[in-house]
Amino acid sequence: MSDFWAVAPQYLLPKLALTRLAGAFARARCGGLTTWVIRRFILRYKVNMAEAAQSNPASYATFNDFFTRPLKPGARPLARADWVCPVDGAISQIGPIAGDQIFQAKGHSYSTTALVGGDAALASEFEGGHFATIYLSPRDYHRIHMPCDGVLRSMVYVPGDLFSVNPATARGVPGLFARNERVVCVFDTPHGPMALVLVGATIVGSMATVWHGTVNPPRLPDVHTWHYAKRDTKLRRGAEMGRFMLGSTVVMLWPKSANLRFNPEWAAARPVRLGEVMAKVTTG
Numbered sequence: 001m002s003d004f005w006a007v008a009p010q011y012l013l014p015k016l017a018l019t020r021l022a023g024a025f026a027r028a029r030c031g032g033l034t035t036w037v038i039r040r041f042i043l044r045y046k047v048n049m050a051e052a053a054q055s056n057p058a059s060y061a062t063f064n065d066f067f068t069r070p071l072k073p074g075a076r077p078l079a080r081a082d083w084v085c086p087v088d089g090a091i092s093q094i095g096p097i098a099g100d101q102i103f104q105a106k107g108h109s110y111s112t113t114a115l116v117g118g119d120a121a122l123a124s125e126f127e128g129g130h131f132a133t134i135y136l137s138p139r140d141y142h143r144i145h146m147p148c149d150g151v152l153r154s155m156v157y158v159p160g161d162l163f164s165v166n167p168a169t170a171r172g173v174p175g176l177f178a179r180n181e182r183v184v185c186v187f188d189t190p191h192g193p194m195a196l197v198l199v200g201a202t203i204v205g206s207m208a209t210v211w212h213g214t215v216n217p218p219r220l221p222d223v224h225t226w227h228y229a230k231r232d233t234k235l236r237r238g239a240e241m242g243r244f245m246l247g248s249t250v251v252m253l254w255p256k257s258a259n260l261r262f263n264p265e266w267a268a269a270r271p272v273r274l275g276e277v278m279a280k281v282t283t284g
Contacts, residue, residue, distance in 0.1 A: 026063040026245060038066045045139035051075045068142055068243045076141075076275040078238045082191065083260070083279040085272045086147045086241075087250055088140040092133040092170060093268055097253070100124075102131050105171040112253060114178035115197060117158035117223045122186065125193050126253040130260050130279075133177065133251045134272060135165060136244065143243045144250060145274055150187030150194060152233040155226045157215055158182045165201040165249040167269075177251055183207050183215050185241065191260075191281055195253040198242055209242040210235075238275065259283065 028034070038057040042049060049055045053070045060066035078084050093103050100123060101109040112123035136142055160181040163173050170176055181200035186193065198207045200216070208214045211233050212226070235241055254260050259282045266272070 026067065029061050034060070034063055037063060041138070045137070047139045064245045067245060070143070071141060076273065078275045079277045081277040081279070082281045083147045084237065085274055085276045085278045086145050086196070087134055087136055088274050089134040089136040089272060091266055091268055091270045091272060092135045092167065092249065094132040094262055094266055095130065097126060097129045097131050100127055104176060108171070108174050110175040110178040114175065115251065116184050116195060117156045119156070126195065126255050128256040129258065130254045131252060132262070132278070133249060135167065135249050141274065143240050144196070144198065146235045146237050146239050146241050147252070147278060148189050148191065148237045150189045150235055152211060152228045152231070152235065153186045153188055153193070154228060155186070155209065155212065156184040157220055157224045158184065159220060159222065162200060162202045165199060177249065181216065181219070183209070185209065192255050192258045196241070197251040197253070198244065199249040199251060201248045206245045207242065208245070210240055
């Protein structure tokens, strides 16, 4: 079966309705039912609760509390590197940006302009640069952390579809990450600008950042930008910057001038962990 036909039913699913329903349950305090669902989820996805700050499923009042659970101190030490991995997950794709085109999967690419919500000036900062796309599976830790020190410049909410973002869907849905709902966070770093994009998906109830709180819901009908240049919002390397309430994908963009060289062990489908070496800055 081709990848298109494998994902074709998603075009027919009431994805927004399913996402709203899942989000409502994830926020609800349902006592024993919530605990039962959490236990089933742990078994189904083999979630490692030994590294969670609270390992007892009954200690979580809501499913969202469980899904965004913090880890024990020291569970993810930060490597000595210019750029560290911001999440637990698996690499979808990494590599150079070909002009303004980001590689998604065989036969599929999308533009930086589309990804950031149509802002051609912002997209031009990353022309010919580098990108990394990391998929967070249901079993992963779902908080996102800073890969290096950064000063927040802006945040853009981009409305869109809610397709799944698993590897099969990435192969079967053209421009997936530039058509799904997403939140684009732009930082100025010691190595130049960086965009960190949180991509939503089916059943992703909401996305949140530490400086704004919950971004969605409500789901705005149009692209909306918040500017932070005058607020001097600084985040240190390794600090939490956001979270998914039910899993998804992050896409990172860097300019050519960042002189970035990825960890040579990084390749598509490789599992990665928060804090490990992602890339270094080269000179010359």
